[in-house]
Amino acid sequence: MLSFFDQDNDRVQRIKRYCKVMLNSLYFVQTFTDDLLNMAAIKKGMFQLNASLFNPAEELEFISQMFEQLSFSKNIKIECR
Numbered sequence: 001m002l003s004f005f006d007q008d009n010d011r012v013q014r015i016k017r018y019c020k021v022m023l024n025s026l027y028f029v030q031t032f033t034d035d036l037l038n039m040a041a042i043k044k045g046m047f048q049l050n051a052s053l054f055n056p057a058e059e060l061e062f063i064s065q066m067f068e069q070l071s072f073s074k075n076i077k078i079e080c081r
Helices: 004-043 056-066 068-073
Strands: none
Touching (some): 004 068
């Protein structure tokens, strides 16, 4: 039997997960908007590529979090290793 604390803790964990998904979604919208603006710059010939380092593991984790709720609703498990 779950105690009140366990139920409350589960709720807190769900809220944390939802907040994380919302923040990742906002970041995705921001980067998508930046990409659209970059596409306009490409068409005008004002765009140039810059080499930069990134962490592929962090990017894959971000992508898996973005689709976590959708995959859960479709009974699909996304896992980053």
